[in-house]
Amino acid sequence: MKKDIILCGVGGQGILSIATIIGEAATEAGINLKQAEVHGMSQRGGDVQSNLRLSTDPIWSDQIPTGETDVIISMEPMEALRYIGYLSPEGTIITNTKPFVNIPNYPDEAALMNELSEMNNVQLDIEAIATELKSPKSANMVLLGMAAPYIEVLSVEQLRKAVSVIFARKGEAVVEANLKAFDRGVEASKK
């Protein structure tokens, strides 16, 4: 069994912490993992993505072949669409709905959301939820929660546990806030 995931967003949005948690869960569960990141110039407000491959069999390439991505997890709606060329026919997009506009030619929002809705997708304004939970920094954990039931190679419970492990050194309050955000994401995903 395998799951090929593209994590994406805009440089600085925190996609790598999502990758770290999935990585922790995979290592704990003994699932093979390869995760290719982009560092350097593009982290300065440009588009960023990370290829994350999970499998019970050995993984060869660090990058996912075109048309084989199972899940796109995106911190930003237009960025989610950037990678649909890599998506498999049954693939799902899990995305934040709030645009990050730092370019003058950002597309029409209604048309963008319309195009996104035609895909197999789960969408949510994760920043609004995180603000509602009084924990704006944990928006990415809402997104991970939304994606959790789709990762399948790892259970929701395994991922939840990894959230506590990764945030443990930041204290109990931070762990609680992130678990709450994660749980809200899981809930939204099931609707």
Add this chain to the structure above:
Amino acid sequence: MEKRLLLGDEAIALGAIHAGLSGVYAYPGTPSTEITEFIQTNKEAIEKGIRSRWCTNEKTAMEAALGMSYCGKRALVCMKHVGMNVCADAFVNSAITGVNGGLVVLAADDPSMHSSQNEQDSRFYGKFAMIPIFEPSNQQEAYDMMRTAFELSESLKEPVMLRVVTRLAHSRAAVTVGKAIDQNKLTPSTDNAHWVLLPGNARRNYLDLISKQEDMLKASYESNTNDMITINNSDNGKWMGIVACGIGYNYVREALNGIKNNETNYMILKITQYPLPTEAIQKMAAACKSILVVEDGQPVVEEEVKKLVNTSYKLEGRLTGKLPRTGELNPDNVSLALGKENKPVFDPAQNMAGRPPQLCQGCGHRDVYAAIGEVVKEYENARVFGDIGCYTLGALPPFKALASCVDMGASITMAKGAADAGLWPAIAVIGDSTFTHSGMTGLLDAVNDKSNVTIIISDNLTTGMTGGQDSAGLNKYEAICLGLGVEPEHVRVVVPLPKNMPEITQILREEINYKGVSVIIPRRECIQVAARHARERAKQNNK
């Protein structure tokens, strides 16, 4: 055995620590930076007192590492591929002196130029210096190879190169790690004839290096990661040969797994250590109808294999167009070369726009470019020569300020050359870290020539582009400029903030109009690093 999730760079770093490393020497450069950063913060490395501070440039790094090796200790030098150009003099000559303690030169290449200005292949440098090259195919090999590389360096008494590419440097996987061995004792060399490269000594040493080539080739044959793998799909006798170097091997295996009802049989020679085991390739050519060379970077191996087979033999790779001539390998282009096309299922999105990188909001470089933009409008022929760093983004909209960006330090020297040719105003923009890396000598040339240039050292107190590493000249910039002979009244310091725009533009005009060398230093800390420092202070206060 402990398993750890590590970036390729981190696997290299931990491998070195566990191989008895005594010092790492490096200048930051994507995709190599994380190796040194890992050693700087790793508890075990700190306890062992491994030397790890950033160097001023790759040449000082290479020479200091050679000095440590001279004393019998194991040293590692890390850089991005273009850093090899900077340290080439020391590097090539280190193969002539040979080494005492193990010396590993780590070059991280960047095919596709994700964060670089060219895609030169460091294996050429390894071949040029006539030393062994290691090229791991995955994170585990990267970790394990570090020890092998140090051992080979000490047994041959020569430096060895370890070459990686971006996709391995910046990809994470689980690595089984072992225990550290002790560092070497201090045993400075007494063999002056080997280290003093006077022509008489150098001629002897060069012959010595040539005589070691056979041992290097033998090591490639004995390597347990240079492997011949056969995949037998049918009895039809149809065999295809593949020479797969480094991570190219992974793409080959990925592609072959994806081909359904495949009736071709494959002989795959996985290359992770050079010199190239040529005899194995000749055997492959005899057994197979064709050979495909899969290598990331430039066609180094393909050119060598070409010499081993006759002209009518079907040899394919980047030179023949079977694989793209430029850019990195990926599962799709390797798959296509092996006969299977990976097609997208969905059409490209309609509502899409490019999102290029940009200077952070609030960054001091922005204010510098705003001021330059305003002032240069007033001069018909003004040209701004740029340099390597975050501020290269000043070439993109909305600033579109730069006329050039070539290599570390070239802003100052190109502005100088342009001024010599008669261009005015000739303005250079260079960062603080780039200035100490390779700008200072150019400034001395300009001073000696009384060149009519205006040099802007945009000082953000850090090496910003690579993530905020120490800047070698911190708090020394005025002193350096004065020491090199810039007149005190033409070394001007400003604070790049929107509210200071009238002052900055006025100073710019004054210094452009001065017929000689001026240095303007806009100084304000990188906002990313300032935020990190604030977090660190808050953490300290909470303790």
